[in-house]
Amino acid sequence: xxxxxxxxxxxxxxxxxxxxxxxxxxxxxxxxxxxxxxxxxxxxxxxxxxxxxxxxxxxxxxxxxxxxxxxxxxxxxxxxxxxxxxxxxxxxxxxxxxxxxxxxxxxxxxxxxxxxxxxxxxxxxxxxxxxxxxxxxxxxxxxxxxxxxxxxxxxxxxxxxxxxxxxxxxxxxxxxxxxxxxxxxxxxxxxxxxxxxxxxxxxxxxxxxxxxxxxxxxxxxxxxxxxxxxxxxxxxxxxxxxxxxxxxxxxxxxxxxxxxxxxxxxxxxxxxxxxxxxxxxxxxxxxxxxxxxxxxxxxxxxxxxxxxxxxxxxxxxxxxxxxxxxxxxxxxxxxxxxxxxxxxxxxxxxxxxxxxxxxxxxxxxxxxxxxxxxxxxxxxxxxxxxxxxxxxxxxxxxxxxxxxxxxxxxxxxxxxxxxxxxxxxxxxxxxxxxxxxxxxxxxxxxxxxxxxxxxxxxxxxxxxxxxxxxxxxxxxxxxxxxxxxxxxxxxxxxxxxxxxxxxxxxxxxxxxxxxxxxxxxxxxxxxxxxxxxxxxxxxxxxxxxxxxxxxxxxxxxxxxxxxxxxxxxxxxxxxxxxxxxxxxxxxxxxxxxxxxxxxxxxxxxxxxxxxxxxxxxxxxxxxxxxxxxxxxxxxxxxxxxxxxxxxxxxxxxxxxxxxxxxxxxxxxxx
Numbered sequence: 001x002x003x004x005x006x007x008x009x010x011x012x013x014x015x016x017x018x019x020x021x022x023x024x025x026x027x028x029x030x031x032x033x034x035x036x037x038x039x040x041x042x043x044x045x046x047x048x049x050x051x052x053x054x055x056x057x058x059x060x061x062x063x064x065x066x067x068x069x070x071x072x073x074x075x076x077x078x079x080x081x082x083x084x085x086x087x088x089x090x091x092x093x094x095x096x097x098x099x100x101x102x103x104x105x106x107x108x109x110x111x112x113x114x115x116x117x118x119x120x121x122x123x124x125x126x127x128x129x130x131x132x133x134x135x136x137x138x139x140x141x142x143x144x145x146x147x148x149x150x151x152x153x154x155x156x157x158x159x160x161x162x163x164x165x166x167x168x169x170x171x172x173x174x175x176x177x178x179x180x181x182x183x184x185x186x187x188x189x190x191x192x193x194x195x196x197x198x199x200x201x202x203x204x205x206x207x208x209x210x211x212x213x214x215x216x217x218x219x220x221x222x223x224x225x226x227x228x229x230x231x232x233x234x235x236x237x238x239x240x241x242x243x244x245x246x247x248x249x250x251x252x253x254x255x256x257x258x259x260x261x262x263x264x265x266x267x268x269x270x271x272x273x274x275x276x277x278x279x280x281x282x283x284x285x286x287x288x289x290x291x292x293x294x295x296x297x298x299x300x301x302x303x304x305x306x307x308x309x310x311x312x313x314x315x316x317x318x319x320x321x322x323x324x325x326x327x328x329x330x331x332x333x334x335x336x337x338x339x340x341x342x343x344x345x346x347x348x349x350x351x352x353x354x355x356x357x358x359x360x361x362x363x364x365x366x367x368x369x370x371x372x373x374x375x376x377x378x379x380x381x382x383x384x385x386x387x388x389x390x391x392x393x394x395x396x397x398x399x400x401x402x403x404x405x406x407x408x409x410x411x412x413x414x415x416x417x418x419x420x421x422x423x424x425x426x427x428x429x430x431x432x433x434x435x436x437x438x439x440x441x442x443x444x445x446x447x448x449x450x451x452x453x454x455x456x457x458x459x460x461x462x463x464x465x466x467x468x469x470x471x472x473x474x475x476x477x478x479x480x481x482x483x484x485x486x487x488x489x490x491x492x493x494x495x496x497x498x499x500x501x502x503x504x505x506x507x508x509x510x511x512x513x514x515x516x517x518x519x520x521x522x523x524x525x526x527x528x529x530x531x532x533x534x535x536x537x538x539x540x541x542x543x544x545x546x547x548x549x550x551x552x553x554x555x556x557x558x559x560x561x562x563x564x565x566x567x568x569x570x571x572x573x574x575x576x577x578x579x580x581x582x583x584x585x586x587x588x589x590x591x592x593x594x595x596x597x598x599x600x601x602x603x604x605x606x607x608x609x610x611x612x613x614x615x616x617x618x619x620x621x622x623x624x625x626x627x628x629x630x631x632x633x634x635x636x637x638x639x640x641x642x643x644x645x646x647x648x649x650x651x652x653x654x655x656x657x658x659x660x661x662x663x664x665x666x667x668x669x670x
Contacts, residue, residue, distance in 0.1 A: 019052075019053070019055070019056055020055070020056065020057055020061070020062055020065075021052035021053075021055050021062065021065055025052070025062055025065070025066065026048055026049055026052050028066070029048050029065075029066055029069045029070075030044060030045055030048055032070065033048065033069065033070070033073055036070075036075060037073050037074065037075050037076070038075065038076045038077070039073075039074060039076070039077070039080065043150065044073065046150035046151075046152075047073070047146060047147040047148060047149070047150040048069055048073075048147065050146050050147075050150050050151055051065075051069070051143050051146045051147045052065070053319070054137070054142075054143070054146065054178075054181060055143065059137070059140075059143070068140065068143065068147075069147060072140075072143070072144045072147055072148070073147055073148065074148050080148055080171075081167075083144075083148055084149070084167075084170070084171060084174065084489075087141075087145060087149075087174060088170075088174070088487065088488045088489055089488075091177070091488070091489075092443070092444045092445070092488050093444065094129075094132065095129075095443040095444065096442070096443045096444020096445075096446075096447055097444070098128050098129040098132075098443070099442065099443035099444070099447070100447055101128045102127075102128055102129075103440060103450065105123045105124055105126060105128075106124045106195075107431075108120040108123075108124065109121065109124040109195070109198070109199055109202065109434065110202075110431070110433060110434055110435065110438075110440075110452055111431050111432060111433065111434055111452065112432040112433060112434045112454070113434070116199070116203070121195065121196065121199055124195050124199070125191055125192045125195035125196065126188075126191070127187055127188050127191035130184040130185075130187040130188045130191065131184040133178070133180075133181060133182055133184070133187070134181075134183060134184045136178070137178075137181055142177075142178040143178075145174060145175070145177060145178055146175070146178050149171050149172075149174040149175040150175050151175040151176060151179050151320065152172050152175060153320070154330050154331075154334055154336070154640070157172060157334070157640050158640050158642070158643070161639060161640060161643055162643065166486040166487060166490060166637060167486075167487065169490060169637060169638075169639060170486070170487035170488075170489040170490050170637075171489075173489040173490060173638060174489050176331075179318070179319075179320045179321075179331075180317045180318040180319065180320065180321075181317055182314050182317040182318070183317070186310075186313050186314055186317070187314070189310045189313065190307070190310040190311060190313075190314060192310070193303075193306040193307045193309075193310040194307055194310075194599060194600075194601075196303065196306070197303035197304070197306070197307060197598055197599035198599045200299070200300075200303055200598070200599070201227075201228075201435070201595045201598055201599045202227070202434055202435035203271050203434075204227060204228045204270060204271065204595070205225045205226060205227050205228070205231070205270075205271045206225070206226050206228060206231075206232065206256060206269065206270070207224070207225055207269075207272070207273040208220035208221070208224040208225070208226055208235070209221055209222035209223060209224055209273075210269075210273060210275065210276045210277060211252060211256065211276075211277055211278075211279065212276060212277065212278040212279075212280075213248050213249070213251075213252045213280075214248060214251060214252065214255075214280045215248060216278075217245075217248075218276075219245050219248065219249050219252070220235075220249065223456075225273075227435060227454075228256075228257075228260055228593075228595060229257065229260075229593045229594055229595050230467075230595065231463070232253050232256060232257060233374055233593075234463045234466070234467075235249075235253060235463070236249075236250050236253045236254070236371055236374055237374045237375075237376040238376070238386040238462075238463070239386075240364075240375065240376045240377050241384075241385055241386065242385075242386075247366075250369070250371055251369075251371075252279065252280075253371070254369070254370065254371045254590070255279035255280055256279050257371075257590065257593045258589060258590075259279055259282060260296075260300070260593065261567075261568060261571075261589045261590075261592045261593055262568065262589070263295060263296045263297055263298055263299070263300055263301070263564060264282065264295045264296070265282075265295065265296050266282070266284050266293035266294065266295060266296075267293070267294045267295070267296050268284050268291070268293050268294070269284060270296065274286065275291070298560035298561050298563075298564050300564075300598055301560045301561075301563045301564040301567065301598075302560040303598050303599065304563060304567075304597065304598050304601075305552075305558070305559070305560050305563050307599075307601050308324075308549075308552050308556075308601070311324045311601065312556060323553060324549065324601060324602060325337050325546075325549055325550070325553070325602065328601070328602040328605075329602075329605075332495060332496075333494075333495040333496075333497070333605065333606070333609075333641075334494060334495060334640045334641055335495070335609075335641055335653075337546065340546075340605055340609070341543065341546060343612075343653075343655060344539045344542060344543055344605075344608060345543070345578075346655060347535065347536070347539055347608075347655045347658075347659070348536055348539050348540060348543070348578040348579075349578065350659055350662075352532065352659055352662045352663055352666065353532070353536055353582055354581065354582050355666050356529055356532060356533055356536075356662065356666070357582040357583065359529070359666070359669065359670075360372060360375050360377070360533070363377055364377075367584060368582070368583045368584065368585075369583075369585075370575075370579075370583060370585060370588040370590045371590065372583070373533075373536070373537040373540070373579070373590065374537060375533060376530075378526045378527070378529045378530035378533065379526075379527075379530050384511070384516060386462060389462035389465075389514070390461040390462040390463075392462075392514055392516075393459070393460050393461060393462050393464070393465040393514070394458055394459030394460060394461065395459070396460075396514070397455065397459055397460035397465065398458075398459040398460075399432075399455060399459070400430045400431060400432050400453070400455055401430075403430050403453065403455075403460065403468060404429070404430040407424075407425035407428060407430070407472065408421040408422045408424075408425035409421075410469075410472065410513050411424060411425060411476075411627075413512065413513055414506075414509065414512075414513075414626055414627060415625065415626045415627035415628075416627040417627070420627070420631075424476060424479050424480070427442070427448050427449060427479045427483070428448060428449050428450075428451055428472075428475045428476075428479065429448045429449070429450050429451065430450075430451045430452075430453065431450060431451070431452050431453075432452075432453070432454070432455050433452035433453055433454045435452075435454070437451075437452050437453040437454055437464070437467045437468060437470075437471055438452050438471060439451055439452070439471040439472075439474030439475050439478065439503075440452065441474070441475070441478030441482070442478065442479075442482060443482075444482075445482060445483055449474075449475045449478045449479055450475075451468065451471050451472055451474075451475050452471065453467060453468035453471060454467070465510060465514075466507060466510050467507075469506050469507045469509070469510045469513065470503045470504070470506065470507040471503065472503075472506055473499075473502045473503035473504070473505060473506030473507060474499050474500075474502070474503045476502065476506065476630070476634075477493060477498075477499045477502045477503075477634050478492075478499070480630070480631060480634040480635055481493055481634050481635060481637075481638075484631070484634075484635035485635055485636075485637045485638075486637060487637075490637030490638050491637075491638065492638045493634065493638060493644070494638055494639060494640060494641040494644045495606065495609075495641060496603065496606035496610075497605070497606040497607075497609030497610040497612075497613055497641075498610070498613055498641070498644065499610075500606050500607055500609070500610025500611075500613075500614075501610045501611075501613035501614040501617055502614075502617075502630070502634065503610070504610055504611065504614040505614055505617060505618065505621075505630075508527075508618075522668060522669060525661075525664065525665035525668045525669050526665070526669065527618075528615075528658070528661035528662055528664070528665045529662060529665050529666075529669060531611060531614075531615050531658060531661075532658055532659070532661075532662040534611060535608050535611040535612065535615075535658065538604070538607045538608045538611065539608040540574055540575070540578060540579060540591045541591050541594045541597075541604055541607075542604040542605045542607065542608050543574050543578075543591075544567070544570050544571050544574050544591045544592060544597070545594075545596075545597055545602060545604040545605070546602070546605070547570045547573075547574065548563075548566065548567055548570055548597070549601070549602055551566050551570065567592050567597075568589050568592060570592075571588075571589045571590070571591040571592035572586075572587045572588065572589055574591055575587070575588045575589075575590070575591055579591075609653070611658075612653060612654070612655055612658060613645070613653060615657060615658045615661070616645065616649050616651070616653075616654070616657055617633070617648070617649060619649070619657055619661075620648070620649040620650070633648040633649075636648060641653055
C-alpha cells in the first residue's frame with residue numbers, strides 16, 4: 001500500500017511544515033524534566049517527543065514550548081492521577097453532550113415520521129464536535145494531555161499492556177485522543193459525505209407488492225416495503241420455509257439486488273409505489289402500460305467515492321495512521337488489516353465449507369444458487385413459518401412502547417436478576433426507525449442508549465423483532481461497558497466486532513424470548529453449521545470491501561463509473577476464488593450488495609470478526625450463568641482484542657473453535 005498512499009496526498013503536506021522543536025531542544029527539556037518529575041523517564045520522553053512533533057509556529061516559540069513542558073508536566077503520580085480524573089470528567093461531559101446534540105439533530109433522519117426536507121439533512125450532517133481538536137490544540141489542553149498521557153502504538157499496547165493495571169490502561173486510552181490535528185472543516189466534510197450516504201441508504205426501499213416475478217405473478221404482500229439490502233436479504237432468508245413459491249420469490253429478490261449492484265435499476269421504482277416492475281426484463285409499467293425509465297447509473301458508487309475523497313483529506317493530518325485502512329484496522333479495530341485478511345482467507349478456504357455447501361444442496365434438493373449464501377435452514381426457527389412468527393410478534397409488540405416495556409422482561413428471561421434487568425432497561429430508549437434499525441450508545445452516564453427498530457402499522461413483524469433483539473444486544477453492551485467499567489476512559493469494548501458479538505448472542509435467542517423452543521437433539525450441531533455458513537457469507541463481503549479500499553488508494557483519481565466497474569470486478573474475483581468452487585457458478589456479483597459498503601467505510605470486517613468472537617463467547621457461556629458472565633465479560637474495559645478475549649474466554653481471537661465444531665457437526669448432520 002505504501003507506494004500509493006502518497007498519490008492520495010499529493011497536496012502540500014500540513015504535517016511538520018511548521019515544526020520548530022528540534023531533537024536538541026527535546027533533549028534539553030528531558031534533561032531538566034527528570035530533575036523535577038518523579039514520573040518514569042520513558043513516559044516523560046514519550047510525552048515530550050509527541051508534543052514536540054505536533055507543536056508548530058502557531059502554538060508558540062521554542063522558549064514557550066520549553067516553558068510549557070516545565071509548567072505542565074506532572075511532578076509525581078498523585079499529580080498525574082488528579083489531572084487524569086479532571087480530564088476524564090470533562091471529556092465525559094463533552095462527549096456526552098456532543099452525542100446528545102447529534103442524536104437530537106439526526107432524529108428526523110433516523111426516526112419514522114414526516115417526509116425529509118433538505119434542511120433536515122443539513123442539520124443532521126452538522127458535526128458539533130468538529131472544532132474540538134482545533135480548539136484544544138489552540139488552548140493547549142491537547143498538549144497537556146499528550147505531554148502527560150502519551151500515545152502507545154498497537155504493538156506497544158499488545159506487549160506492555162499484558163502487565164498494565166486498569167489505571168495504566170485508562171492512561172493509555174487518554175493518550176489515544178490527540179494523535180493528529182485535523183482541521184474542523186475537513187472533519188465536517190466527512191460528516192457531510194457520510195450523512196448523505198446514510199440518508200440515501202435509509203430511503204432506499206423497494207415496494208415488493210409491485211414487483212413481478214419470472215412467472216408474471218405478484219407474489220409479495222401489497223404493503224411490503226423492503227429496505228436494501230437488509231430487508232431484501234431477510235425476506236429472501238425467510239422464504240426457505242416456503243415450499244410452494246419460496247424459490248421463485250428468492251430468484252426475484254436476487255434479480256433486484258443485481259440491478260442495484262449494476263445500477264441499471266430504474267429510478268422510478270426506488271422508494272416509489274406508483275408503478276409496477278419486472279426485474280427479469282427490467283421493464284416498468286404504470287396503469288398496465290410500459291413507460292420509459294431512467295437508470296440510477298452511478299449514484300450508489302458516487303456516495304462511496306465522496307466519502308473516500310473526504311477521507312483522503314484527513315489522511316494527511318495523521319502521522320501515526322496515514323490511511324483510512326490503517327486507522328480503521330490498527331487504530332479503531334486494533335488488529336492489523338493484513339492479520340484480519342489472513343484470518344478471513346484461512347476461514348473461507350477451509351475444506352469444511354465445501355462439505356457444508358454440499359449438505360445445503362442436499363437439504364434443498366437442488367443445486368446451490370448464489371443467494372444461498374443466506375441459507376437459513378440450520379436455524380432453529382426454520383421449523384416455524386414467517387407468518388406464524390410475525391403473528392406472534394405483532395400481538396406482543398404493536399408499537400414501540402410495548403417493546404420498551406418488555407426490555408426488562410427479555411433480560412429476566414435471559415437470567416438477569418430483576419433489579420439489574422430494570423436498571424439496564426431504564427437506560428435504553430426505544431424509537432421507531434426510518435431505516436432498518438440500529439443501536440446508538442450513550443457517551444456519558446445519565447444519558448440513555450437508543451434502540452431504533454422498524455415497526456409497521458400492524459405492529460412489529462418477525463424480521464423487525466429479530467433485528468431489534470440484535471440492536472438490544474448492542475444496547476446492553478453499551479450500557480454495561482459505560483456504567484460498570486473501572487474508569488470512564490476504559491468504556492466500551494476493543495472494537496465494533498465485540499459489540500456485534502453480543503448483538504449476535506442476543507439475536508440468536510429471539511425464539512426463546514417468544515416462548516418457542518427447539519428440542520432438536522442436533523440443535524448445537526445445527527447452530528455450529530449456521531455460524532460457519534453465516535461467517536463464510538459475510539467474510540466474502542468484507543474481503544470485497546478491503547480490496548475495494550486498496551484499489552481506491554491505488555487510483556485516487558477514479559470517477560464513480562470506474563469505481564462501479566471495479567467493485568463489480570472485485571466482487572466477482574472474490575466470488576470466483578472462494579465461492580465458485582462451492583456453488584459451481586462463476587462471476588456472480590452478489591458480494592457487492594451490502595449497504596454498509598456505501599455508508600460505513602470499512603465497517604464490514606466487524607461482522608465476521610463478531611461471528612468468530614460470538615462463537616467463542618457461546619462456547620464459553622455454555623453451562624455457565626449467562627447473565628453473570630455477560631456482566632463480567634462486558635465490564636472488562638477496552639483492552640486490545642486478544643488481551644480482552646484472554647480475560648473473557650481464556651484464549652485469543654481464533655477461527656479454530658468454529659471450524660472444529662463444523663467438522664464435528666458434519667459427522668452428525670446428514
